[in-house]
Amino acid sequence: MAHGDDGYTPALAAAAQHAQAWLDSLSHRPVGPSLHASELAAVFGGPLPPAGMPADEVVNFLANAAGPGLMAMPSGRFFGWVIGGTLPAALASDWLVSAWDQNAGLRYATPATAAIEEAAGQWVLELLGLPSTADVGFVTGATMANFTGMAAARWRLLADAGWDLDRDGLFGAPRIRCFVGRERHDTVDLGLRYLGLGQPTQVPADGQGRLVPAALDAALAAGTGPALVCLQAGNLHSGAFDPFTEAIAVARKHGAWVHVDGAFGLWAAAAPELRHLMRGCEEADSWGTDAHKTLNVPYDCGIAIVRDPSALRAAMGLHASYLVHDAEGPGDPFEKVPELSRRARGVPVWAALKSLGRDGVAAQVGGLASAATAIAQGMAALDGVEVLNDVGYTQVCLAFGDDDTTRAVTARIIEEGRVWMSGSRWRDRDILRVSVSNWHTSDDEVAIAVDAVRSALAAVRNS
Known part of the structure; x- marks a missing residue:
């Protein structure tokens, strides 16, 4: 060379x-x-060739x-699961992150990325109305954001109970009682499993999946000892938010730590017309979200937020003689996440927020919710289509009579390829779930979505 x-x-x-x-193809390619x-395994696999x-x-x-073999997930016609697209500034800055190749664990070694992530973290706190003194860590996704918040909870609850977790581990420790709403996301249970906290107690939920505070009170009162309560901002199916003010008041009465899984719903606080959904959420102890979903940055960008920095850093940090610390700063990034070596995944968050500004974030989040409302209204006008949830955020659940018909319509929509909507099961019914998470979704995509359902339902009826 x-x-x-x-x-x-x-x-x-x-x-x-x-x-x-690829980006140019998204407006017209099948999703x-x-x-x-x-079928692709043979193309990419086989013996490793001797020559490069x-x-x-x-x-x-x-x-x-x-x-x-690519799914057009960045398309405005993709409504599956809860998966956002990527904003231009976020995508381009992510390329820079790869080119810069900074190990973002140490503030002293990578001052530029540390400063960028610190600014992004403060902007996130400001946008979401969370305590300005909270610690913010950039993790891989919502699962690890929840894990990180609950790890801080585990450390603090056991320390307050007189147990040295770092020295003695979990064996013999006071049991932490964990409480979740019946319709929480399964990754909350996964985080509890990772932490060795076992299966949580399920608290009844209402018809939209919101935890019932009186039931939480009764469950907490039924026992004693350290307690962790996990609430939800944005139900996977209905989009509903737990009643934070009432539920957190109950948790406080029993001395419990409150963690909020806000994978896609935490961002409602950034839109004035949606902020009421998050009322009282700022009183929790920790929060987790995924910036890829509602904010629309590239994957590998969860955000863990913890009110008590000492608990977070005790749970996540380490000390080693070979690491060079920045004595002037607010601590090292690795003290706030489950990793030592990592990419500077907070940089695309900074870029997205810088490109949008406060008003742009509000417009983007509000636009997703407005598109979901428009889709629900269009679907409700179709003969034989039921909208099963109260559409107040970004999720729409549909059914087409019996389960067999709903499954057939779902399969037909996926086969036709104009849009992608994923099937699920909610309230003992098979459903078609529409998740509006992409900044590209406009009135045109809404119209395409409604027409795709109309066409698929007609095809199933005529088959």
């Missing part, structure tokens, strides 16, 4: 060309992939071969 020819220029040029072609993983391939040729091969 000649001096100065490091191979980056042709490889990055190829990547930029393929990336732009679903055309090949299955088993130039970097730009690798990129070309990768992009061309992967194309048929």
Whole structure:
């Protein structure tokens, strides 16, 4: 290789060309992939070749071969699960993060990314109306954000009970009683499992999936000892929010730590017309969210927020002689997350917020909720379509009479490929779930979504 020819220029040029072609295709390509993983395995697998391939040729091969197996998740016509797109500034800054190749664990070693993430964290607290003194850590996603918040809870609850978790571990420790709403997301249970806290007590929920405060009070009163209560901002199916003011008051009466799973719903606090959904949430002790969902930054960007920095840093931090600490700063990034080495995943959050501003974030979040309302209204006007939830945020649940018909309509929609909506089961019924999470979703995509359901239902009826 000649001096100065490091191979980056042709490889990055190829990547930029393929990336732009992919983005340009999103407005018209079928949403679903055309090949299955088993069909693509032979293309990408086989014995490792003895000789390598130039970097730009690798990129070309990768992009061309992967194309048929890609789901158009960044499309405004993708309504599956709760998956957002990516804002231009967030995408471009994520490329820079990879090029900079900074290990973002130490403030002293990577001052630029540390300062950027600290600014992003403060902006998030400001937007969401959370305590300005809380610690903010950038983790992989909502699962690890919940895990991190609950890890801080575990440390604090046991320390307050006189147990040294760091020295003695969990064996023999006072049992932490964990309480969740009946319709919490399963990743909350997963985080509790990771933490060795066992199966939580399920608290009854109302018809929209909101935890019932009186039932929480009764459950907490039925025992004694340290307690962790997990609330929810944004039910997976209905989009509903737990009654934070009442539930947190109950938890406080019993001395419990309150964690809020706000994977996609925490951002409602940024939109004036939706802020009422989050009333009282700021009184919790920790919060978890995923910036990829409602904010629309690239994957690998959860946000863990903890009111008590000492608990978070005790749970997550470490001390080693070879690490160089910045004595002037607010602590090292690795003290707030379950990783030592990591990419600077908070940089795209900063870029997204910088590009949108306060008003832009409010408009984006409010726009997602407005699109969901428009979809629900359009669906409700179709003969034989039931809207099962009270649509107050970004989720819409549909049924088409009996379960067999609902499953058939769901399969037909996916087969046609104009939109993607995922099936689920809620309130003992099979449903078609519509999640509006992408900043690209406009009135045109709303109309396409309604027409796709109309067409699929007609095809099922006529089959």
